[in-house]
Structure formats: structure tokens, C-alpha cells
Amino acid sequence: MPKIKLRYQRVSDAKRFYEILNNPNFIYISLKLKSIQEEKEWLAKGKERRKNNLSYDFAIVYQNKVIGAVGVRVNPHLKGNGDIGYFIDEAYWGKGIATEAVKLIEKFAYKVLKLYRLELRIKPKNKASIKVAIKNGYRKEGLLRGRKGKNEDCYLFAKVKD
Numbered sequence: 822m823p824k825i826k827l828r829y830q831r832v833s834d835a836k837r838f839y840e841i842l843n844n845p846n847f848i849y850i851s852l853k854l855k856s857i858q859e860e861k862e863w864l865a866k867g868k869e870r871r872k873n874n875l876s877y878d879f880a881i882v883y884q885n886k887v888i889g890a891v892g893v894r895v896n897p898h899l900k901g902n903g904d905i906g907y908f909i910d911e912a913y914w915g916k917g918i919a920t921e922a923v924k925l926i927e928k929f930a931y932k933v934l935k936l937y938r939l940e941l942r943i944k945p946k947n948k949a950s951i952k953v954a955i956k957n958g959y960r961k962e963g964l965l966r967g968r969k970g971k972n973e974d975c976y977l978f979a980k981v982k983d
């Protein structure tokens with residue numbers, strides 16, 4: 822397993838995230854950035870999102886380099902529920918990094934946030950992400966029709982703490 826670390830995202834990560842996300846091969850993720858400035862503005866509000874218990878967003882650090890991100894969003898309507906999202910720089914795909922990052926954020930969500938149910942929403946064609954979910958023991962609960970736009974469905978994967 823690769824040795825990765827998670828740390829809270831910083832405004833100074835903006836350029837790196839912009840670079841990673843601006844990849845034409847990121848076809849199954851809806852996150853599209855217009856500019857580094859837009860990313861800076863999002864990152865600047867990270868602390869406030871944590872303070873308001875909305876989301877906890879981390880940079881993934883591997884060999885001292887930021888190579889991706891993983892975050893957990895707390896469901897404000899369903900106590901104990903949250904959902905996870907992630908992306909990895911293409912240069913680092915296939916090394917088990919997303920799988921490891923989900924394991925780490927899961928621990929954080931269970932222990933620190935006291936969540937017990939975690940969800941992942943994944944487009945059916947995103948085979949790599951489906952593999953990440955399955956390798957971490959998430960179960961497919963169904964197809965959410967029109968969840969990503971009128972004609973864009975996605976699978977719901979979830980894990981409930983033992």
C-alpha cells in the first residue's frame with residue numbers, strides 16, 4: 822500500500838488542484854474549475870465549512886507532493902450520514918492511492934465526526950472509482966436516476982459502520 826498522508830487543504834494548494842483537475846481525462850467528475858482564483862476562493866472557505874460541520878476537505882500527500890484530494894460532506898438532514906468524494910492526479914493512477922485515501926477518511930469520519938453511514942455516488946462508466954468502492958467494502962444500493970443531470974444516472978454505494 823502506498824504511504825499517503827491527509828492534511829487539510831490550504832489556499833496555496835489552488836494551483837496544484839487546478840492543474841490536476843484540468844485534465845481532459847477526468848470525464849466522470851462534474852467538478853470543473855474556471856480559474857485558479859475560483860479554486861482559491863473555495864479553499865479559503867474550508868475552515869468555515871469545517872466550523873459549520875458541512876464538509877472536511879483534505880489534500881492527499883504522497884512522497885511530499887500533493888497528488889489529489891479527498892473529502893467528506895456531512896448530511897445536514899440525516900444525522901450520522903455523510904458522503905465521500907475524491908480525485909487523484911492521473912500520473913499516480915493505479916497505485917492504490919484512492920483506495921487508501923478512502924480508508925483514511927473513513928476512519929476520520931467514524932472516529933472524529935461520529936458518522937456511521939458513508940455514501941459514494943459514482944457514474945456507471947467510472948470503473949476505476951467503482952473498484953475503489955468495492956475494494957473498501959462499499960455495497961451498491963441502487964441506481965440514482967437523473968442524479969447527475971436529467972439524463973445522467975449514478976450508482977449509490979454505501980457502507981454502514983459495524
Ligand SMILES: CC(C)(COP(=O)(O)OP(=O)(O)OC[C@H]1O[C@@H](n2cnc3c(N)ncnc32)[C@H](O)[C@@H]1OP(=O)(O)O)[C@@H](O)C(=O)NCCC(=O)NCCS
Pocket residue numbers: 846847848849850907908909910913914915916917918919920921942943944947948949950952953
Ligand atoms: C477514480 C480515481 C480516483 C481512482 O484513483 P486510483 O488511485 O487510480 O485508484 P486505485 O489505484 O486505488 O484503484 C483503482 C482500481 O481500478 C482499476 N481500474 C482503473 N481503470 C479501470 C478500468 N477502466 N476498468 C476497470 N478497472 C479499472 C485499477 O486497476 C485499480 O484496481 P486494482 O487495485 O485491482 O488494480 C482516479 O481515476 C481519478 O481521480 N479519476 C478522476 C476523478 C474521479 O473520477 N473521481 C471519482 C468520482 S466518483
